[in-house]
Amino acid sequence: MTSAPLPLARFQEDVTPEWLTVALRHAGVLRDSKVIGVTTKRVGNGMFGDSVRFAIEYDRAEEAAPTSVVGKFASTDPVSRENGASIGLYETEVNFYRSFRDTVSVRAPHCYVVDQDPESKDFTLILEDLTPARGGDQIIGCSVEDAYHAMDQAAALHGPRWADPTLRDIPWMNRRSETGNFLLDGFDGFMRDFRGRYDDMLEPEFMAECVRLQAKIEKYFLPRGAPDAPQHTDFRLDNMLFDARDGAVPLAVLDWQSISVGYGMLDVAYFIGAGLLPDVRRQNERALVEHYMERLRAYGVKDYDWNQAWVHYRLGILQGVFTAIFASVVTGRTERGDQMFMTMARRHCQHAMDLESLAALDLLG
Numbered sequence: 001m002t003s004a005p006l007p008l009a010r011f012q013e014d015v016t017p018e019w020l021t022v023a024l025r026h027a028g029v030l031r032d033s034k035v036i037g038v039t040t041k042r043v044g045n046g047m048f049g050d051s052v053r054f055a056i057e058y059d060r061a062e063e064a065a066p067t068s069v070v071g072k073f074a075s076t077d078p079v080s081r082e083n084g085a086s087i088g089l090y091e092t093e094v095n096f097y098r099s100f101r102d103t104v105s106v107r108a109p110h111c112y113v114v115d116q117d118p119e120s121k122d123f124t125l126i127l128e129d130l131t132p133a134r135g136g137d138q139i140i141g142c143s144v145e146d147a148y149h150a151m152d153q154a155a156a157l158h159g160p161r162w163a164d165p166t167l168r169d170i171p172w173m174n175r176r177s178e179t180g181n182f183l184l185d186g187f188d189g190f191m192r193d194f195r196g197r198y199d200d201m202l203e204p205e206f207m208a209e210c211v212r213l214q215a216k217i218e219k220y221f222l223p224r225g226a227p228d229a230p231q232h233t234d235f236r237l238d239n240m241l242f243d244a245r246d247g248a249v250p251l252a253v254l255d256w257q258s259i260s261v262g263y264g265m266l267d268v269a270y271f272i273g274a275g276l277l278p279d280v281r282r283q284n285e286r287a288l289v290e291h292y293m294e295r296l297r298a299y300g301v302k303d304y305d306w307n308q309a310w311v312h313y314r315l316g317i318l319q320g321v322f323t324a325i326f327a328s329v330v331t332g333r334t335e336r337g338d339q340m341f342m343t344m345a346r347r348h349c350q351h352a353m354d355l356e357s358l359a360a361l362d363l364l365g
Contacts, residue, residue, distance in 0.1 A: 008115050009124040012040055012052040015071055020056065023126060024065065027112040033062040044135070044238070048075050048084035048257060048331065049093075053129060069112060072125040077332035085121035087182065088175055089257035094123050095172045096256035104230060105299075106157035107244075107252045130252050133244035136237030139336075139343050142275045144284050146242055149251040150235070150271050151292040157253070158229040158264035159299025167228050167261045174261050183326065187217050193329040201342055206349040212358055213321050219361040220322065224263050226312045227304065231262030234323070235271045238340070265309060268292050269316030270323075273351035274344050281347075282354065289313055314360040320348030321357075 006022050009015050017035040024030035037057035044051040055068045074090055075081045084090055097111040113126035136142060142150075161167060168174060183190075191214045199207065213220065232239075232253065239255040272285050293309060328341035352358065 008117050008122060009071070009073070010117075010122045011073055011076070012050070012071060015052075015054060015126075020054065020069075020126075023113045027126075029064050029066060029112065031062060031064075033058040033060050033065055043070065044254070048080050048089050049073065049255075050075055053131070066112075066129065068129040068131070070109070070127045070129050072123075072127065074122050075332075080331045083330045084257070088172070090121045090123045091116065092172055092259060093125070093255070093257040096259050097125060100170075100173075100230070100259070101256075104157050104160045106153050107249055108256065109252060109254065130241050130244035130249060132246045133241035133249075133252070136240040136242060136275075138236055138238045138274060138340050141277050142237055144276070144280065146251075147272065147275055147284070147288055148291060149242065150240065150275065151268065151288055152295055153251050153253050154232075154235065154264065154267050154271070155292055155295035155299065157232060157267070159296050159301055162229050162264070162296065162299065162301045163227040165228075167230065170261070173230070173259065184217060184221050187214065187326075190326050190329050194325045197329065197333070198338075198342065198345070201338070202345055205353075206346055209349040209353055209358075210321060210325055210345070213318060213325075216358055216361050219364055220318060222364045224312060224315060224364070226263035226265065226308075228261050229264040231260050231264065232256070232267050233258035233260055233262065233319070235267035236274050263312055263316070264296075265312035266316035266319050269313045269351075270319045273317050273320045273348045278347065278350050278354075281351065311360060311363060314355045314357045317348065317352045317355060317357040318361070320344060321352055324348055
């Protein structure tokens with residue numbers, strides 16, 4: 001899988017039948033046929049990128065040729081586009097598909113074409129279309145059964161390269177100091193903008209929890225003392241497809257713009273806190289964490305005990321509070337975006353309050 005020898009498709013309009021013919025031939029899935037027609041449909045709810053399904057018409061049938069693909073491009077919203085490029089999200093996702101996807105077991109889409117302009121950071125991904133599938137919805141939440149599938153995929157991402165020292169040799173996955181300084185230095189501003197937007201929408205007790213995180217934000221960025229693992233960082237329902245390929249794939253994970261070297265329990269806590277309604281989460285979260293740890297053991301992880309894991313879980317909850325604040329003010333504002341970020345803020349703040357996550361920060365020193 002290498003870049004197609006043709007101009008970068010910066011927008012969906014650039015994916016013409018001629019462009020797609022060359023691209024699929026270069027990917028090795030098209031031999032003699034030609035693409036003669038493409039029908040487009042916007043899919044997903046990405047905040048930093050635009051995803052489009054391309055239904056493909058050929059001049060003749062060919063067994064290996066996909067009948068549809070999904071293209072992903074930098075966001076057409078100028079605010080989201082600028083911020084996505086400036087904090088390295090686009091470059092990170094490109095590199096995930098170029099060199100990392102096949103080193104872990106998580107079910108991510110196959111990538112036919114990956115290309116990027118190193119100067120503008122515009123990019124093109126042409127991905128496997130996993131439909132028919134049931135898209136996750138961050139606002140609605142999910143069933144406990146769906147949550148167990150998410151734990152399976154979390155372990156499939158973390159387990160194969162758990163405590164792998166070579167992760168620290170991958171530059172694009174180790175921007176934590178650079179990005180962390182940007183986020184830490186800017187957090188007071190993010191919080192100011194967040195309050196300006198949402199003081200009249202978010203319940204006072206949850207806004208107060210956000211303010212308490214602000215007061216401890218330096219501790220939030222301290223190292224966790226957890227084993228290194230590939231960390232998705234935005235492991236939530238809007239980035240997942242359930243019952244994909246008409247049920248053949250229980251869950252596929254999308255949106256790899258934020259993968260980094262971190263700690264696996266962050267993904268687990270982030271998903272559980274936002275994906276389940278609070279009462280359902282309280283009844284099932286320990287069993288879900290136990291299931292995740294059991295799946296980790298299947299990948300050979302033997303030295304991660306429950307007490308250590310539970311502290312990391314409590315700390316990981318704060319990723320959701322942080323993300324609700326940060327992401328809501330650095331993306332273009334939409335009605336659905338407001339609804340989603342307020343849903344996330346309520347669930348993650350309640351989760352942090354239930355498990356006293358801010359108190360767990362004090363354990364870091």
